Amino acid sequence: xxxxxxxxxxxxxxxxxxxxxxxxxxxxxxxxxxxxxxxxxxxxxxxxxxxxxxxxxxxxxxxxxxxxxxxxxxxxxxxxxxxxxxxxxxxxxxxxxxxxxxxxxxxxxxxxxxxxxxxxxxxxxxxxxxxxxxxxxxxxxxxxxxxxxxxxxxxxxxxxxxxxxxxxxxxxxxxxxxxxxxxxxxxxxxxxxxxxxxxxxxxxxxxxxxxxxxxxxxxxxxxxxxxxxxxxxxxxxxxxxxxxxxxx
Amino acid sequence: xxxxxxxxxxxxxxxxxxxxxxxxxxxxxxxxxxxxxxxxxxxxxxxxxxxxxxxxxxxxxxxxxxxxxxxxxxxxxxxxxxxxxxxxxxxxxxxxxxxxxxxxxxxxxxxxxxxxxxxxxxxxxxxxxxxxxxxxxxxxxxxxxxxxxxxxxxxxxxxxxxxxxxxxxxxxxxxxxxxxxxxxxxxxxxxxxxxxxxxxxxxxxxxxxxxxxxxxxxxxxxxxxxxxxxxxxxxxxxxxxxxxxxxxxxxxxxxxxxxxxx
Numbered sequence: 186x187x188x189x190x191x192x193x194x195x196x197x198x199x200x201x202x203x204x205x206x207x208x209x210x211x212x213x214x215x216x217x218x219x220x221x222x223x224x225x226x227x228x229x230x231x232x233x234x235x236x237x238x239x240x241x242x243x244x245x246x247x248x249x250x251x252x253x254x255x256x257x258x259x260x261x262x263x264x265x266x267x268x269x270x271x272x273x274x275x276x277x278x279x280x281x282x283x284x285x286x287x288x289x290x291x292x293x294x295x296x297x298x299x300x301x302x303x304x305x306x307x308x309x310x311x312x313x314x315x316x317x318x319x320x321x322x323x324x325x326x327x328x329x330x331x332x333x334x335x336x337x338x339x340x341x342x343x344x345x346x347x348x349x350x351x352x353x354x355x356x357x358x359x360x361x362x363x364x365x366x367x368x369x370x371x372x373x374x375x376x377x378x379x380x381x382x383x384x385x386x387x388x389x390x391x392x393x394x395x396x397x398x399x400x401x402x403x404x405x406x407x408x409x410x411x412x413x414x415x416x417x418x419x420x421x422x423x424x425x426x427x428x429x430x431x432x433x
Numbered sequence: 434x435x436x437x438x439x440x441x442x443x444x445x446x447x448x449x450x451x452x453x454x455x456x457x458x459x460x461x462x463x464x465x466x467x468x469x470x471x472x473x474x475x476x477x478x479x480x481x482x483x484x485x486x487x488x489x490x491x492x493x494x495x496x497x498x499x500x501x502x503x504x505x506x507x508x509x510x511x512x513x514x515x516x517x518x519x520x521x522x523x524x525x526x527x528x529x530x531x532x533x534x535x536x537x538x539x540x541x542x543x544x545x546x547x548x549x550x551x552x553x554x555x556x557x558x559x560x561x562x563x564x565x566x567x568x569x570x571x572x573x574x575x576x577x578x579x580x581x582x583x584x585x586x587x588x589x590x591x592x593x594x595x596x597x598x599x600x601x602x603x604x605x606x607x608x609x610x611x612x613x614x615x616x617x618x619x620x621x622x623x624x625x626x627x628x629x630x631x632x633x634x635x636x637x638x639x640x641x642x643x644x645x646x647x648x649x650x651x652x653x654x655x656x657x658x659x660x661x662x663x664x665x666x667x668x669x670x671x672x673x674x675x676x677x678x679x680x681x682x683x684x685x686x687x688x689x690x691x692x693x694x695x
Binding site for chain 1: 446447448449450452453454457460461464529530531532533534535536603605689692693
């Protein structure tokens, strides 16, 4: 298997966090800790020695309980976090849907936010102008374009965020429980767009607590438990094992 | 070297973001205010008038064309003060975004300094009005003023990067810096002539306060109508680039750990 056939390769990745209780954000604390030689922070490993190889065109679901490191893994793949140990290799462009509308500024209108959010994803304003109609149509927010985003409901903001993030077909789509806020019709619409992308060869990484939706969307799954890989492989096998564990 | 070109490519890729962020700051600054952008000119004018009243009645200095002397110093100092203060919060203030998407982090710091730079360009309007009212002779050397502003801009980007990354790890920096800024204001000859100071202090300011160099360059052109001392210009550029190099270096060194602290 050549390197190029993989969209995402995570090798023995460990992610270290600073436990909040040991967080030092003022000088006094710093010196007190320095005196007591407690400056080495108490580490917390959100991911321990995780490896994952995703071939181009595959759809992987990531399952696990709260705090098992699912979002951390996705953030690692997006480049938001850097591994403490191990390596992450990405082939292709990424559209991260970790939190829809993370780049929105509440005081700006939706129209202005479309350009701002596009820029966060690296598109210039000319490109955004060309796709403006398409975004507004998909989000179905024609009537609210000149309203500040802070007056939007979370569902409305999510619609807009999804529409912007998916205007270009990315090589890798990363989806973290983002569709939960939309209404049923919009969820269906998003799932359609996602499956369209999949048909054109987009690789998908998908996090959801709804096992049915994982089974429906994905062909492979990874089960994380407290930062370690519990199991990976075909979606049905992994999901069944996960559900069995949960019920016990 | 390859890494440097790669970084330049990334910067190019995110230039629209820089543009959007600057536009956002400028748009939001005066949104919902009645006079809007006029404030950018009116505000420095009002402050200058008050200071002129204070310093020509309460404390008197023997300075020719005091309003011009004051507004030149004030414009440069305000730029530095606003730019660095905004830059200080540029990383902690955008925590939500930085946690959820990958964007080069320095873009936020640079954008804050750039929006302050744009505000300063508006403030130049106020300076121009004072020039006209106080009969400053316009001459060819004034074309050098943008180059002075570029020196200050580069200096602010460097200092801003240092402050922004330090604030991520120690939130105390914001309070310390507020005090530093006040001291800095009094140690910069904005409303007093530097010759008033004792010799040692004057020597210190001339050598270690880069703002002295920038302000003096501007004043030499405007008030004396001659080209500033080239030594001051070279000094100004060297300090600016040293600040930029140190700023970039510490920022790059620490940026991967930001996410753990914001």
